[in-house]
Structures are given as C-alpha cells and as structure tokens.
Amino acid sequence: EIVLTQSPGTLSLSPGERATLSCRASQSVSNNNLAWYQQKPGQAPRLIVHGASSRATGIPDRFSGSGSGTDFTLTIDRLEPEDFAMYYCQQYGTLLPVTFGGGTKVEIK
Amino acid sequence: QVQLQESGPGLVKPSQTLSLTCTVSGDSISSGGYYWTWIRQLPGKGLEWIGYVYNSGATYYNPSLTSRVIVSLGPSDNQFSLQLSSVTAADTGVYYCARGPYYDFWSDSRLYGMDVWGQGTTVTVSS
Numbered sequence: 001e002i003v004l005t006q007s008p009g010t011l012s013l014s015p016g017e018r019a020t021l022s023c024r025a026s027q028s029v030s031n032n033n034l035a036w037y038q039q040k041p042g043q044a045p046r047l048i049v050h051g052a053s054s055r056a057t058g059i060p061d062r063f064s065g066s067g068s069g070t071d072f073t074l075t076i077d078r079l080e081p082e083d084f085a086m087y088y089c090q091q092y093g094t095l096l097p098v099t100f101g102g103g104t105k106v107e108i109k
Numbered sequence: 110q111v112q113l114q115e116s117g118p119g120l121v122k123p124s125q126t127l128s129l130t131c132t133v134s135g136d137s138i139s140s141g142g143y144y145w146t147w148i149r150q151l152p153g154k155g156l157e158w159i160g161y162v163y164n165s166g167a168t169y170y171n172p173s174l175t176s177r178v179i180v181s182l183g184p185s186d187n188q189f190s191l192q193l194s195s196v197t198a199a200d201t202g203v204y205y206c207a208r209g210p211y212y213d214f215w216s217d218s219r220l221y222g223m224d225v226w227g228q229g230t231t232v233t234v235s236s
Binding site: 001030031033035037044045047051056057088090092093094096097099102103 | 146155156157158161169170171172173205209210216217218219220221222223224226227228229
C-alpha cells in the first residue's frame, strides 16, 4: 500500500497569499496518477488536479500541481476566500488500494 | 452534466448489512471506460477508498474491507451498489459514490482521478 503523507497539517494564511501544500508518497506513484481534492464542510470532495499537474475542468488557474515519483505539491496563488478548505492528495494508480493523504487544512490567518 | 446520487437507509443495526445504491445520470456505466467507486469518510477522519467496479463487472476492494464488502453493477441500468456486511459503530460515516478513474486500454493506465462525486449519504450504525 502506498502511504501518502501530507504537510503541513494546517496552513494559516491571509487572502492574497500563496499556499504551498506537500504530499509525499512512501513509494513511487505510477504514471504520476496523483490527484488533489478540495473539501469544504458538509460537502463532497471536488477534484482540483489529476495526473499530478493537470487542472480539472473549471478549476481556476491559480491552482497548480507539480511533482513526480514520490514528491508532489499543490500551489494556490493569491488565495481567494473560497479557497479556505481541506485539501487531500490521492494516488489512483495501478498499485491498489487507492489511498488518500491525511489532509491539509488551509485556514484564514 | 454527469451527476451521481446515493440512496439507502440512514440507520443500520449492528451486525447487519449496509446497502447503498448510486444512480448515475448524464453518463452510461455500461458503455464508458470508467471505474465506479465507493469512498467513505468516518467522523472527523479523512477519506477511505472502499472499492470500485468496472463496466465489465470486475471489482477491486480495499484489503482492509475485502472480507465484508461487495460492490456491484445494478440493480437497475446506470446504477451501482455497495454492500458492507457485519457492520459496527466504527462503520458510521458519510458514504460517497464517485466516477473514476478512467481506464485507458491503450496505455493500460488509470486516468483523471475521481472527477464526479455524489453529495454523500450519512449512515449511522446503531441499535
């Protein structure tokens, strides 16, 4: 099983600042099958990035994903009020089970 | 626009079987190349993949749940289901169905992550 470790656990930032979220895998993620999801309280997760760096449909370009192998990053430029939420990384490659990281909470400072 | 909707009892007694159905609209389970997925979120916890089913009926499960779980196509067209047996209070949580990943035959790889989710349904295990 691929264990995903997200850091930091909580990120306290102000609107307009940049958020940098990290996701480290215990072994290489095949084909960079790494996704990022945003979840707000009481809502289902929403796909933000797939394939490590491809934005999902309708996601603003202030969100960007990068990385490969075992180290991945989600960057949110110029945080908007609606970006404050929980973020999860996920690997969905050929090595099952599909796993999620523990999440990073982006909160308003 | 693809939409998914979970349905099923919100309350299940301990030791019984949790049964949920996901109804898909705007896409065809049988003709597409997607896996159809169940995920849960236990109170105050993160996300846990339960398993998924392909349009062929092939299924894949989380080893932590495999002895208790069945994911299947149906009961009707464009529906897929979850059965989790011998439930305990530890199974209480929000259950989501989702579309994805997509299986690309030519590259033998899974793509796109889980791009459409249901709103989730809360299941409580209690007597």
